[in-house]
Amino acid sequence: MSAAAILRKMLADKDKIIVCPGIYDGFTARIALQAGFDCLYMTGAGTTMSRLGMADLGVATLNDMKENAEMIAGLDRTVPLIADADTGYGGPLMVGRTTAQYMQAGVAAFHLEDQVVTKRCGHLRNKELVDEEVFxxxxxxxxxxRAQMLGDIVVIARTDGLQSLGYEAAVSRLKKAIAVGADVAFLEGVSSKEEARRVCEELAPTPVLLNMVAGGVTPKMTVAEAKEIGFKIIIFPGFALAPVYQGVAAAAKELKETGDVQIKGDSKAGPREIFSVCGLKEAMEFDIAAGGNLYSKGV
Structure with a gap:
């Protein structure tokens, strides 16, 4: 089955909510895969910061995003990847190209939003929106x-219009997006659990995605709470960003001040253990099975 087909099967499961940790590079993706998650989310903010060293202010290009998504999607074809595609990076022709590129990259699903091309993170203020028809x-x-490519990708329609246009207008945009073919709805910046429940009920049976950003405008919800409210997908974009920032910042401070870095706790984090997360054993076995002898005595 293709990654998109696997994701559609998950969406069709009445008892399942799809939980997606937000990852942004091969290492964070491998860690999430090792933990057993059956779907991943490639965060645009994380991709922008890790590849460009810049804040999420609409500076990442199609090539930046597609190349990162292709690498992550290729790590395990049985685990679907949902990827941020921002605004599609231009007019209809460019959005079509973005769709084709993401499909060829093996991405299972992507979301397109209604901000202007020079967009910003959905949980920042003063976002500018395009007209409804442009969206x-x-x-x-x-x-x-998607139809022209004779393949499949799950199209997620995202609106950032809740804060500036109000609930009714934002949901109206999502309903119209569903009418023209979107598979999943994404109301960014849900401000209360009551509002969350309402949008899930009003858009049913279309699956609705919840963006769970720690410290953002959306109230904190657990996976169980999101499922009870009616969400079908929940993404955690900051899943890896905050822990990596906190951990590396602390290590940098320690090294600068003491001239040494200690591994915290009793966990092992030497080269062998870290490489094992990234497929060391499987790579060695593959080489040996093909007749190679470089790793026959181990590493």
């Missing part, structure tokens, strides 16, 4: 290219 043209372009 719908992005969704149509993705749906049309």
């Amino acid at each position: 719908l043209s992005r969704i149509r372009a993705a749906v049309n290219m």
Whole structure:
């Protein structure tokens, strides 16, 4: 089965909520895979910061995002990857190209939003939106290219209009996006659990995605709470960002001040253990099975 087909099967499971840790490079993806998650989310903010060293202010290009997504999607083809595709990076022709590129990269699903091309993180203030018809043209372009490619990708329609347009107008945009072919709805910046429940009920049976950003405008919800409210997908974009920042910042401070870095706790984090997360054993076995002898005595 393709990654998109696997994801669609998950979406069809009435008893399942799809839990996606937010990862942004091969290492964080490998850690999430080792933990046993059956779906991953490639965060645009994390991709922008890790590849460009810049804040999420609409500076990442299609190539930046697609190349990262292709690498992550290729680590385990049985685990679907949902990837941020921002605004689609231009008009309908460009959105079509983005769709084709993501499909060729093995991405299972992507979300397209209604911000202007020079966008910003959904949990920052003063976002600018495009007209409704421009947003719908992005969704149509993705749906049309999917049909033209004779393949599959799950199209997620995201609106950032809740804060500036109000609930009714934002949900109206999502309903129209669903009408032109979007498979999943994504209301960014849900501000209360009551609002969350309402959008899930109003858009049913279309699956709705919850963006759980720690410290953002959305109230904290556990996976169990999100499932009870009616969400079908929950993504945690900051899953790896905050721990990596906190851990590396603490290690940097320790090294600068003491001239040494100690491994915290009793966990092992030497080269062998870290490489094992990234497929060391499987790579050695593959080499030996093909007749290689470089690793026959181990490493």
